[in-house]
Amino acid sequence: MHDTLAHLKKGERAVIMDVSSNLIPLKLLEMGCLPGNSVELVQVAPFSDPMYLNINGSHLAIRKETAIHILIEKVANE
Amino acid sequence: MSKQINVALIGNPNTGKTSVFNALTGLNQKVGNYPGITVEKKEGICKLPRGVKAHIIDLPGTYSLNASSLDENVVIELLLNKNDKDFPDIAVVVTDVENLKRNLLLFTQIKDLEIPTILVINMADRMSRKGISLDIAYLETHLKTKIALTSTRKKEGIDNLKELISNYKEISTQPCLDTTTIDLSYFDSLKKAFPNQLLYKLWLVITQDVNFGKTDRKEINAVNDFKTKSKTDLKRLQQKETIKRYQFINNVLKKGQTIDLSQAKDLRIKLDRIITHKVWGYLIFGIILLLIFQAIYDWSEVPMDFIDGIFASLSEWTKNILPKGAFTNLIAEGIIPGLGGIVIFIPQIAFLFLFISVLEESGYMSRVVFLMDRVMRRFGLSGKSIVPLISGTACAIPAVMATRNIENWKERLITILVTPFTTCSARLPVYLIIISLVIPKGRFLGLSYQALTLMLLYLIGFATAVFSAYILNKILKIKSRTFFVIEMPNYKLPLLKNVALTVVEKTKSFVFGAGKIILAISIILWFLASYGPGENFNNAEDIIRTKFATDNLSDNDLQQKIASYKLENSFIGITGRAIEPVIRPLGYDWKIGIAIISSFAAREVFVGTLATIYSVGNDDEATIKNRMAAEVNPILGGPLFTFASGISLLLFYAFAMQCMSTLAIVKRETNSWKWPILQLTIMSTFAYIVALLAFQFLK
Ligand SMILES: Nc1nc2c(ncn2[C@@H]2O[C@H](COP(=O)(O)OP(=O)(O)OP(=O)(O)O)[C@@H](O)[C@H]2O)c(=O)[nH]1
Ligand SMILES: [Mg+2]
Numbered sequence: 001m002h003d004t005l006a007h008l009k010k011g012e013r014a015v016i017m018d019v020s021s022n023l024i025p026l027k028l029l030e031m032g033c034l035p036g037n038s039v040e041l042v043q044v045a046p047f048s049d050p051m052y053l054n055i056n057g058s059h060l061a062i063r064k065e066t067a068i069h070i071l072i073e074k075v076a077n078e
Numbered sequence: 079m080s081k082q083i084n085v086a087l088i089g090n091p092n093t094g095k096t097s098v099f100n101a102l103t104g105l106n107q108k109v110g111n112y113p114g115i116t117v118e119k120k121e122g123i124c125k126l127p128r129g130v131k132a133h134i135i136d137l138p139g140t141y142s143l144n145a146s147s148l149d150e151n152v153v154i155e156l157l158l159n160k161n162d163k164d165f166p167d168i169a170v171v172v173t174d175v176e177n178l179k180r181n182l183l184l185f186t187q188i189k190d191l192e193i194p195t196i197l198v199i200n201m202a203d204r205m206s207r208k209g210i211s212l213d214i215a216y217l218e219t220h221l222k223t224k225i226a227l228t229s230t231r232k233k234e235g236i237d238n239l240k241e242l243i244s245n246y247k248e249i250s251t252q253p254c255l256d257t258t259t260i261d262l263s264y265f266d267s268l269k270k271a272f273p274n275q276l277l278y279k280l281w282l283v284i285t286q287d288v289n290f291g292k293t294d295r296k297e298i299n300a301v302n303d304f305k306t307k308s309k310t311d312l313k314r315l316q317q318k319e320t321i322k323r324y325q326f327i328n329n330v331l332k333k334g335q336t337i338d339l340s341q342a343k344d345l346r347i348k349l350d351r352i353i354t355h356k357v358w359g360y361l362i363f364g365i366i367l368l369l370i371f372q373a374i375y376d377w378s379e380v381p382m383d384f385i386d387g388i389f390a391s392l393s394e395w396t397k398n399i400l401p402k403g404a405f406t407n408l409i410a411e412g413i414i415p416g417l418g419g420i421v422i423f424i425p426q427i428a429f430l431f432l433f434i435s436v437l438e439e440s441g442y443m444s445r446v447v448f449l450m451d452r453v454m455r456r457f458g459l460s461g462k463s464i465v466p467l468i469s470g471t472a473c474a475i476p477a478v479m480a481t482r483n484i485e486n487w488k489e490r491l492i493t494i495l496v497t498p499f500t501t502c503s504a505r506l507p508v509y510l511i512i513i514s515l516v517i518p519k520g521r522f523l524g525l526s527y528q529a530l531t532l533m534l535l536y537l538i539g540f541a542t543a544v545f546s547a548y549i550l551n552k553i554l555k556i557k558s559r560t561f562f563v564i565e566m567p568n569y570k571l572p573l574l575k576n577v578a579l580t581v582v583e584k585t586k587s588f589v590f591g592a593g594k595i596i597l598a599i600s601i602i603l604w605f606l607a608s609y610g611p612g613e614n615f616n617n618a619e620d621i622i623r624t625k626f627a628t629d630n631l632s633d634n635d636l637q638q639k640i641a642s643y644k645l646e647n648s649f650i651g652i653t654g655r656a657i658e659p660v661i662r663p664l665g666y667d668w669k670i671g672i673a674i675i676s677s678f679a680a681r682e683v684f685v686g687t688l689a690t691i692y693s694v695g696n697d698d699e700a701t702i703k704n705r706m707a708a709e710v711n712p713i714l715g716g717p718l719f720t721f722a723s724g725i726s727l728l729l730f731y732a733f734a735m736q737c738m739s740t741l742a743i744v745k746r747e748t749n750s751w752k753w754p755i756l757q758l759t760i761m762s763t764f765a766y767i768v769a770l771l772a773f774q775f776l777k
């Protein structure tokens with residue numbers, strides 16, 4: 001089992017593993033949220049929602065309800 | 079040359095399309111550092127080298143040709159309809175050099191429609207800060223296009239772009255992606271069924287209807303057979319397509335673009351650690367709001383007094399040079415003060431537009447969206463609703479338009495319905511004059527009561543908007559898929575020219591828009607007030623003279639009595655007194671009643687209406703405010719504008735839907751009469767009840 005994006009903590013990085021869930025809008029993929037791309041959690045609003053991400057250089061905010069469908073693998077911070 | 083070529087500016091949100099449009103056409107469309115500033119098609123003309131004329135179309139930003147909100151859909155509808163008169167001969171895809179990879183996705187899609195496409199790589203001035211360098215020749219070959227590297231801030235590259243546009247015939251229309259590779263068998267059968275159609279276009283039509291709802295497109299019929307694939311399958315194919323496109327782009331950029339990360343300075347993330355912080359973020363937002371408020375109330379006082387003085391002397395001067403008479407009175411005491419009642423608000427309105435445009439230009443708006451999304455969602459709104467609610471303090475019309483980039487229809491509808499509750503600039507004239515009449519001068523904790531009242535009115539407007547959103551969210555049974563993505567653009571130093579332009583343009587249109595209505599209404603009202611039917615009006619002088627024959631009134635007082643008797647029996651007086659029973663429980667007299675009715679056209683007409691009516695009713699020289707203070711309540715005696723009637727009037731204006739233009743725009747944006755009519759009835763009834771309660775409790 002992979003972690004989901006919602007498990008990421010502020011400042012942590014991860015690699016996106018799978019976005020095939022039907023509940024992820026196509027628009028998000030088109031904005032660069034694709035398997036293999038790196039993602040960093042820049043900032044969270046209260047209750048970790050929404051989440052401010054840096055996905056491969058795109059800075060976006062998405063809601064937690066979307067983030068829980070994006071599977072990731074954390075990478076150690078260097 | 080007679081032939082005009084159609085050029086469409088297409089690109090991701092916030093890449094500078096409108097800036098390029100303005101540079102090409104010399105027009106001044108609104109620019110801002112927030113994804114979703116342009117929500118409608120805008121057109122202009124550009125003269126190209128060798129006498130060619132281009133018809134330039136600025137479009138809303140879109141991330142791809144798969145629309146997910148209304149503003150994005152505009153682009154797709156245009157590109158899929160060859161018969162549209164604006165169908166582009168050339169597409170100019172505008173990209174942001176900092177986000178080239180993502181921006182190119184849309185570029186490859188447009189290319190695949192086999193429209194001649196020019197690539198503009200904008201914001202070139204930021205390349206060195208970000209350590210980016212490009213191999214333009216390599217990119218041109220591999221993307222099969224011509225590239226213009228531009229910076230609209232530095233005015234660079236625009237001539238080159240014009241040159242490229244005028245040579246559009248030489249641009250290749252070769253696609254980037256072979257559509258069939260997405261799913262060989264599916265696209266093969268599609269090809270067999272529609273041998274004459276472009277495959278990618280067919281594919282867009284099929285997926286578009288599935289994604290965004292039916293659209294009437296006569297050009298390609300019978301695609302229905304190919305929706306046999308389930309939604310999930312289609313979506314899987316779209317995912318696959320996206321991945322393929324990115325593979326292509328990555329391959330091209332690997333050689334065409336180098337980014338030296340050691341050179342890149344990223345202020346955005348550092349700033350955002352604080353500006354979007356759980357605690358500091360809200361604190362900063364609060365301080366900014368307070369600052370705006372302070373500016374509107376305190377800083378504008380000096381220029382406002384100055385303008386007030388000018389109009390008072392102007393009206394005096396007119397009286398002196400024009401022959402004495404009723405018509406002079408109309409000009410000197412109706413029209414000039416009426417216009418003055420608007421012009422005086424220029425400082426405040428300019429401040430308001432200044433702040434809003436700085437917030438938009440700096441990139442801060444997106445951060446507010448981020449901070450507020452969670453809170454707003456509780457009330458059935460989206461974080462993106464905060465933008466209409468904030469810009470609604472200037473005017474509800476652009477605010478309602480700004481809801482177009484909210485993806486979720488229910489959230490968008492609720493935002494449209496509640497936005498008119500926010501205190502727009504047209505309410506300011508009414509608020510300020512009533513506040514200055516009925517709220518005492520004292521201070522509390524260093525803030526004047528008057529300023530506090532105004533602040534409270536803003537809060538009431540905002541709270542009502544949010545609260546009614548909450549109720550609407552519970553009542554409205556609309557199912558729509560929620561999802562929410564917003565980009566956090568880089569911070570930018572607001573361009574003085576852009577900010578100044580917005581402030582000047584907006585203020586001008588406020589003054590002229592309101593000025594025209596006021597002028598028209600003043601003149602109509604003046605006629606209605608100066609003439610009347612029947613005995614009472616025509617024999618006013620005799621009637622009054624007989625009535626007060628024994629009272630030994632001075633000539634002046636007698637004239638005064640005659641004038642006001644005439645006014646009461648004029649057309650407007652008769653109408654006013656007919657409606658008086660309805661508004662009397664609110665503490666108003668018939669003159670206020672007329673002012674309320676005329677301000678259904680636009681709220682700011684209120685002051686002008688009273689000025690006109692008073693100018694007919696008597697002719698001593700006083701400012702409109704002094705006149706209002708001198709009015710006597712016909713029933714209760716004593717001043718008409720008391721604390722109770724003043725508060726009642728303030729609350730009435732806070733809640734009532736008195737703006738034709740807003741209703742018209744709501745009709746257009748919701749595409750039905752149902753919502754604006756509902757809005758009008760509910761808001762006005764609510765306003766009446768609240769005003770009634772307020773007066774009855776306070777009197
Ligand atoms: N540094 C820099 N900033 C630019 C340049 N061109 C535009 N901008 C800024 O980028 C922001 C977006 O510009 P717009 O022209 O409104 O972008 P748009 O693509 O029309 O945006 P939408 O209508 O929202 O899709 C504004 O703040 C501009 O001032 C440029 O060449 N260099
Ligand atoms: Mg624009």
